[in-house]
Amino acid sequence: MNILIFGPNGSGKGTQGALVKKKYDLDHIESGAIFRKHIGGGTELGLKAKEYIDRGELVPDDITIPMVLDVLQGASPNGWLLDGFPRSIVQAEKLWEALKADGVKLDYVIEILLPREVAKNRIMGRRLCANDPNHPNNIFIDAIKPNGDSCRVCGGALSARSDDQDEDAIDKRHNIYYDTDTGTLAAAYFYKNMAGDGGFTYIELEGEGTIDSIKETLLAQLD
Numbered sequence: 001m002n003i004l005i006f007g008p009n010g011s012g013k014g015t016q017g018a019l020v021k022k023k024y025d026l027d028h029i030e031s032g033a034i035f036r037k038h039i040g041g042g043t044e045l046g047l048k049a050k051e052y053i054d055r056g057e058l059v060p061d062d063i064t065i066p067m068v069l070d071v072l073q074g075a076s077p078n079g080w081l082l083d084g085f086p087r088s089i090v091q092a093e094k095l096w097e098a099l100k101a102d103g104v105k106l107d108y109v110i111e112i113l114l115p116r117e118v119a120k121n122r123i124m125g126r127r128l129c130a131n132d133p134n135h136p137n138n139i140f141i142d143a144i145k146p147n148g149d150s151c152r153v154c155g156g157a158l159s160a161r162s163d164d165q166d167e168d169a170i171d172k173r174h175n176i177y178y179d180t181d182t183g184t185l186a187a188a189y190f191y192k193n194m195a196g197d198g199g200f201t202y203i204e205l206e207g208e209g210t211i212d213s214i215k216e217t218l219l220a221q222l223d
């Protein structure tokens, strides 16, 4: 099974993606993670990509597209869940051409729907528990609201991550995501307009709700 997943930063895309990957035993291919691996390994590609990533800009297509297509070609026969790519209309077109050229079938495209203000609040509302960073606490999500200043799971002290409070950085990323002319939503709509005829199903998933309810809604729509 081969799946593309779209969703803004703050939509729970990573969480839902991990659940789908696990259920179908897919390779979770994340373009951002591939870049971070290259940067960590000090490769030439990593050095080139780092300057763009540090500025919060997209890495140029001549670096990104061949890198992702190469990883896709070596993916597990079970299939893949591609996350973070495509992020522009050009990337969307190149991916589609490559899949067709390689005879690879795309099965699903998932778009997590979340209004921009809600996504921003969710990021800014995240709180980290001093005892366990995986304890879910968010002052803007009813289901996981902390108890005052304390972790809702264990009562530990809470703090906010500084990069979650950087409004400029959040806005910059969301400007790219919510751009329906050439940005990430344009890439998503490129696939939405082809769904059915293209042989795959386009799933619009409401991003507001609990992790479990969203997961159940999503899994019920996958074979």
Ligand code: AMP
Residues within 6 Å of the ligand: 031, 032, 033, 035, 052, 053, 054, 056, 057, 058, 059, 060, 064, 084, 085, 086, 087, 091
């Ligand atoms: P992410 O982990 O998905 O937030 O990606 C981290 C950074 O990697 C992004 O801010 C971009 O600089 C770069 N990046 C990831 N995916 C792409 C892509 N499809 N096209 C261009 N740059 C990307």
